[in-house]
Amino acid sequence: MIWVVLALALLVNILGAFIWKFRIDNYRERNNCNELNKKLTKITNTLASIRVKHGQTWENFVPLMAKFEKILGPKGNAIFLGQPIDLVYFNDNEIVFVEVKTGNSRLSTRQRHIRNLVKDRKIRWAEVNDTLKSVSPDIDQTS
Numbered sequence: 001m002i003w004v005v006l007a008l009a010l011l012v013n014i015l016g017a018f019i020w021k022f023r024i025d026n027y028r029e030r031n032n033c034n035e036l037n038k039k040l041t042k043i044t045n046t047l048a049s050i051r052v053k054h055g056q057t058w059e060n061f062v063p064l065m066a067k068f069e070k071i072l073g074p075k076g077n078a079i080f081l082g083q084p085i086d087l088v089y090f091n092d093n094e095i096v097f098v099e100v101k102t103g104n105s106r107l108s109t110r111q112r113h114i115r116n117l118v119k120d121r122k123i124r125w126a127e128v129n130d131t132l133k134s135v136s137p138d139i140d141q142t143s
Contacts, residue, residue, distance in 0.1 A: 055102045059086045062100050084110050
């Protein structure tokens with residue numbers, strides 16, 4: 001009978017050691033996953049930052065490209081704004097709002113809103129003088 005008790009005790013110790021090792025390995029794997037997730041997040045954020053900087057660089061160089069002049073006209077007619085629209089191009093018979101996109105980037109919510117305002121022709125002219133009083137008759141001067 002004592003041999004059975006000793007055998008069971010030995011078996012319990014072996015199982016306990018196995019479970020303990022499994023817990024330690026599982027803990028190490030979780031910590032490794034957490035560290036890998038942190039590294040992946042850091043890499044993802046760095047890549048997003050690089051993409052933004054790449055796009056901002058292209059916004060400045062697009063008017064200098066020969067193809068730009070073939071599409072719109074002389075590069076001297078383009079004025080860089082940056083935000084919320086990249087360029088405004090002044091032609092002899094039109095004004096063109098130009099948004100430069102790189103890769104898979106899309107218009108922001110604000111840019112889509114501006115695009116829709118232009119499409120709906122909700123654009124007006126305003127003049128103000130150095131005292132910030134309106135010179136245009138269509139601007140309310142009561143404010």
